[in-house]
Amino acid sequence: MYQDKVEALKSEISKAEANTKEELEAYRMRFISKKSVIGDLFSAMKEIPNDQKREFGQLVNSVKQLAEEKFKELIETVNAKTQKAKSSDIDLTLPPTNVEVGGIHPLTATKQRIIEIFERIGFNLSEGPEIEDDWHNFTALNFPENHPAREMQDTFFIEKNPDIALRTHTSSVQVRVMENQKPPIRTLSPGRVFRNEAISARAHCIFHQVEGLYVDENVGFADLKQTLYHFAKEMFGKETKVRFRPSYFPFTEPSAEIDISCLLCKGKGCNICKGTGWVEIGGAGMVDPNVLENCGIDNQKYTGFAFGMGIERIAMLKYQIKDLRLFTENDIRFLKQFKPLL
Template identity: 85%
Template sequence: MQNKKLEAIKAEIRAAKAMNAEQLEAYRMKFISKKSVVGELFAEMRNVINEEKKAYGQLINEVKVLAEEKFQELIDKVNSHQKESKSQDIDLTLPPTNISVGGIHPLTATRQRIIEIFERIGFNLSEGPEIEDDWHNFTALNFPENHPAREMQDTFFIEKNPDIALRTHTSSVQVRVMENQKPPIRTLSPGRVYRNEAISARAHCIFHQVEGLYVDENVGFADLKNTLYHFAKEMFGKETKVRFRPSYFPFTEPSAEIDISCQLCGGSGCNVCKGTGWVEIGGSGMVDPNVLENCGIDSKKYTGFAFGMGIERIAMLKYQIKDLRLFTENDVRFLKQFKSML
C-alpha cells in the first residue's frame, strides 16, 4: 500500500505544471513545505515498524528529491516565460518616443554666471536666513528707528512680532558675515528677498538679489568701480559701457547707482531704456563707517565697498525678457526657450 501511494505522489509531481508565481507557490505548498504531502509522509514514519523504517525513509527521500528538482525546473520555466512575454511586448518596429528634456531656469543660469564671475576675482559665497530680525535687516545697516529710510522698502512683517520680518535685501547676510569674520572680507550674497509691492511687468513681491561686500585696509571707490566694470563686461560683453550716478542708501556713503548701455538698442534709445540709452542694474557705494562699527569692525582702520543687483533685472537684460512675471508663472512655452542652457 505504501509503495503504491508513493508512486502515485511521484507521478503527480512529474505531471505538475506552473506558468506563473501563483502556481509556483501552490506547488511549493503542496509538495515542498512542512505541511506538504511529503511532510505528511515523514510524519507517518512513526507508525512504521523499526525493521522497515530505513527502507521506507529512503523511499520518502526519493520523493523529496524529486519534488525539489521539479520545483527548480518549474521556476526556470516560469522565469523563461516571463522574459519571453516582456520581449514580445516590445514592438521594435515602432518609431522612437520623443522624450522632452528640461532646461536650466533663466534665473538659475543668471545666478550661476554672476557667482562664477565674482568667484574668479576672489569673492566667496555666503548665505543667511530669509526670516530676519530688525537688527540684521535694518538697525545694523544704519536704519535708525522711525528713520525715513525704512519707508524706502515696504516690508512683510511677521504677525504679532514687529521685530521679525521677511528680509528686504541680502545685505542682512553681509551684516552676519561682518559680525563673525575679521577683515579682509570679500563675499557675495545671493538669495531671495521680499517686498510688499504690487506685481507688474517691472516689479514683484518676491525676487532675487545678489550683493557683494569687500572690507579691508585702504579700500577705495576706485576698487568698487573697477570691480563693477569687470562684472559688466564679463556678463554683457566687452562693448558694454558703464556709468555711475550719485544716489543715496542708508548703509553706504558716498553712494551710486550703476547703469549699463542698453542691450536692446545698443545705446541708441528705445522704450526699454526710455530713450536714454542706459539701463540701471543696481546700487553701490562705500560702506558707511557706522555700519562697520555696528558689526564690530574698526572703521578707522578698515574701509569697504558694497553693491547689490537684482538677478531678475540682469536676466531680463541678458536674455531680452520684457515681463518680470514670466520668471514665476512656470509657463512651459517660456521655459522651453532656455533648453540650450543645459
C-alpha cells in the first residue's frame, strides 16, 4: 500500500515543473515543507508494524531525497528564466538617464580648503565638545569674571547649571589640547559655535569657526604674520593684501585683527568694505602667558600664537555672498550654484 503511494509520489516529483516563483513555492509546499505529503508519510511511521519500519523509512527517505534534488533543479531553472526576463526588459537603444548630482555645501567646501592650506604647513586637526564648562570656555582663556561674554545676553547657558554653556568659540578645544599635549603644539580647531545674537544678513546665533594654535620655543609675532600671509594668498589669491590692526582679546597679548583687501572692489572702496578697501577676516595674537600657565605649560620656556576666523565670513568673501542666512536656509536654488565645487 505505502509502496504504491511512494512510487506515485516519485513519478509526480520527476514530472514536476516550475517556471515562476509562485510555481516554485507551490512545489515546496507540496513536497518539502513540514506539512507536505512527504511529511505526512513520516507522521504515519507510528502506524507501521515494527518489523516493517526499517523498510518503510528507507522508502520515505528515498522520496524525500528525490524531492529535495528536484527542488534545487527547479530553483536554478526559475532563477535563469527570471534573469533572462530582466535582461530582455532593457532597451539598449534608449538614451541614458540624466542623473542630477548634488554639490558640496559652500561652508563644507570652505572648511575643507582652509584645513588643506594649514595641513600643508604642519597643522593637525583637533575637535572638542560643543557643550563646554566655564573653565575651558572662559576661565582658562583669561576671561575676567565681569567680561560681557559671561552674560546671558551674549552666551547660551544651560539653565540648570550656570557653569555649563554652548561654546562661544573653538578656543576651548585649544585649551584641551594644551592640557593633554606637551609642546611643540601646532593644531587647527574647526567647529560649530553658538552666541546669543539676533539673526540677520551679517550675524547668526549658530556659525562656524576655525582657530589655530602654535606653541613652541621662540615663537614670535613674525611667525604669526607669515602664517596668515600664506593663508590669505592661498585662499584668496596671490594679489591679496593683508594688514594687521591692533586690538584686544583676553587670551592673546599683543592682539590684532586681520584685514584683507576687498575682493569686490580690489581695494578701491565699495559698500561691502564700507569704502575702506579692507574687509576683516578674523583675530589673532600671541598667546597670553596666563593662558599657558592655566594649561600647565611653562610660560618662561614656551611662547605661542593663536588666530581665529569665521568660516561663514571666509565663504562670503570667497564666493561673494551677501546674506549669511543663505547658508542655513537650504534653498536648492542657492546650493545648486556650488556644483562646480565637487
